[in-house]
Amino acid sequence: MGLLHGILLLHLAVTAGVMINLRRAEAQTINEHCRGRCGNMDIPYPFGIGGGCYLNKKFNITCDESTNPPKAYLRKGNIQVTNISISDGELIVLQLIAKDCYDKNGLQYQDDTLTASLDLSSFTISSTKNKFTAIGCDTYAIIRGFRGEQRYRTGCLSLCDRAGDINYETCSGVGCCQVMSIPPRLNNFTVILRSYSNHTKVWDFNRCSFGVLAEESQFKFSNRSFNEFENKKYFPLVVDWSIGDSPCEKAREFKNSICHLETSECVDSNSSSGYLCRCLPGFTGNPYHPNGCQRYHY
Structure with a gap:
């Protein structure tokens, strides 16, 4: 009975680990046809327009093309976004x-x-x-x-x-x-x-x-x-964003950090319980994208 119980626990642990890694892999699978702009505004990952283009639903951007130029909105709501900063972990939205x-x-x-x-x-x-x-x-x-x-x-x-x-x-x-x-x-x-x-x-x-x-x-x-x-x-309002609900230490422990350790580092957010990613010295680019941080070419 003890042996069967131990095997069952091991199976559950392995299954849980596989599911965590699968979720992480799914989050990092980005459609190669994703749009990078809405009107005059860049939409950098982890934000994105359309399925397979954003990290998860809270980073979904809706692009309203009925206006000229088109306007970007957070998720499927009515909060208009005018700028996304991946270096500062900030959005600029318009507030009534x-x-x-x-x-x-x-x-x-x-x-x-x-x-x-x-x-x-x-x-x-x-x-x-x-x-x-x-x-x-x-x-x-x-x-x-x-x-x-x-x-x-x-x-x-x-x-x-x-x-x-x-x-x-x-x-x-x-x-x-x-x-x-x-x-x-x-x-x-x-x-x-x-x-x-x-x-x-x-x-x-x-x-x-x-x-x-x-x-x-x-x-x-x-x-x-x-x-x-x-x-x-x-009037413009500054909004802070971060990845997940856990700091770097917990994200690394559960192997669900999206920072790519070879080219970027994890940084705890000052404004939430989550974290941000930052390219390592000698690299530049988008640390959230799987191939985002590229080595400087002098």
């Missing part, structure tokens, strides 16, 4: 701006987007490259989100009585305010806008409030911001 506008009698425009949400599920929002910003002179804005089961909520006030009070050089809370930092590893959030007096006291120079979580380097508050945001619908 929350908007709350009024007429001079304090009646709210019904077509405004008072809340703006984003749910990334498999990826996370960069806590170092994005800032939550609210614009307006009768404005309070709240952002809430989740990191796993842990809830996060914060916000800021932006108030002013006269246009002359606004310092257009900084988000100081007068006409513009910012939350200095957001926690790492948020994978969803909602922005909510509110007004104290429906902009009736400031309507002659400011009739709207705006709120957005967006890439900090792309925004600078100025005397044009009120008008620019009225005509703007989206």
